[in-house]
Amino acid sequence: MGIVMGPNQYGKSECRIVTVNRDSSRHSIKDLNVSTSLRGDFDETHHTGDNAKVLPTDTQKNTVYGLAKEQSVGEIEDFAMRLGRHFVDTQPPVTGARILIDEYSWERIPVGGAGHDHSFARSSDEKRTTAVTIDGSETHVVSGLKDLVVLKSTGSEFWGYPKDRFTTLAETDDRILATAVTARWRYLSTDLDWAKSFEAVREILLETFATTHSYALQQSLYAMGKAVLEKRPEVAEVRMSLPNKHHFLVDLDRFGLDNNNEVFFAADRPYGLIEGTVTRDDVDPAPAAWYSLPEF
Known part of the structure; x- marks a missing residue:
């Protein structure tokens, strides 16, 4: 009887990130929970512990923060696609990636009949979500x-x-x-x-x-x-x-x-x-x- 490694993935779960856009005196924020998963040629690390092809999950976490700084987060679908494509395009063993993002909702605190420029209140428990799957050259979005x-x-x-x-x-x-x-x-x-x-x-x-x-x-x-x-x-x-x-x-x-x-x-x-x-x-x-x- 032969034994083989079946489907697998690995990544960093629930990277909490809050960004503040300070381009003007009226700030805007993005509050996200980001999870990354990579798929590809990782048989050796499972069989022998050889990590030559394994991008550390800590690096994946740092990539979330780094790409958020290099470009504004924007819509979560776009940010997830940028993240997924980055991993597939820069790591030869990686043939696919899956990025999950939850976005938490905040509203401006009303002051004097208008929303305050830089003060916010969590509006509800509701979250906006997206799941972007990169499979080779194909990209699939579920929001x-x-x-x-x-x-x-x-x-x-x-x-x-x-x-x-x-x-x-x-x-x-x-x-x-x-x-x-x-x-x-x-x-x-x-x-x-x-x-x-x-x-x-x-x-x-x-x-x-x-x-x-x-x-x-x-x-x-x-x-x-x-x-x-x-x-x-x-x-x-x-x-x-x-x-x-x-x-x-x-x-x-x-x-x-x-x-x-x-x-x-x-x-x-x-x-x-x-x-x-x-x-x-x-x-x-x-x-x-x-x-x-x-x-x-």
């Missing part, structure tokens, strides 16, 4: 967002499901529907106005969640992905993960009080988790590796 918390106070139902001896959940034709959206979408091009496309996709996701009368979170997921593909031709597919942030009606009968869908207990766990991909039928599916680690 998205995560931890976008949304809630509908009505316009959601859940009934008609199978019931057995373990079923206790009551059917409802009026419930709170809440989730924390993680969405990733694959682009068909690498030459785009990334910020404009991101804002447009985010707006479509939010508007569709708000306006869809939902009979199931699965239905909302499909409607949101479908709307993005109908309105944004640059997007090939949308993958979403939607945890159902359950809100249970509190029983106030024992206090002699009616509860007409007004007082709820917000449970953090366990929770339902709805996941799915909405895709065009005329494009090839993307490898799982373009979306999330640790898959190769």
Whole structure:
């Protein structure tokens, strides 16, 4: 029986970097979490410990900071492509690279009716994301967002499901529907106005969640992905993960009080988790590796 080294990669995870643009008195900031992974001819280091072809992960970390200084970070998709292409083009053993970036959102602190020039407040837990995969001469971009918390106070139902001896959940034709959206979408091009496309996709996701009368979170997921593909031709597919942030009606009968869908207990766990991909039928599916680690 032969034994061989299978798919592998290595890199530096979660390099935290904050940049300040001081070109004028009105500063701007970028707050990123950057992870690098390199793929290529690394069999010898696995077999014998020979590191002749292994670019240290510390060097990869320093490259993140160095390239951020040499050129402004700009849009995270562009920065990720610069990083990935740098590793592939400067290190002969490296045939592919994968760069993951989360961008944290900050807003200017309002002072005197306007945003302060150099003071900021973290706006939410929501993060903008990108995953850029360099495979030889090819570049693939998957962008998205995560931890976008949304809630509908009505316009959601859940009934008609199978019931057995373990079923206790009551059917409802009026419930709170809440989730924390993680969405990733694959682009068909690498030459785009990334910020404009991101804002447009985010707006479509939010508007569709708000306006869809939902009979199931699965239905909302499909409607949101479908709307993005109908309105944004640059997007090939949308993958979403939607945890159902359950809100249970509190029983106030024992206090002699009616509860007409007004007082709820917000449970953090366990929770339902709805996941799915909405895709065009005329494009090839993307490898799982373009979306999330640790898959190769």
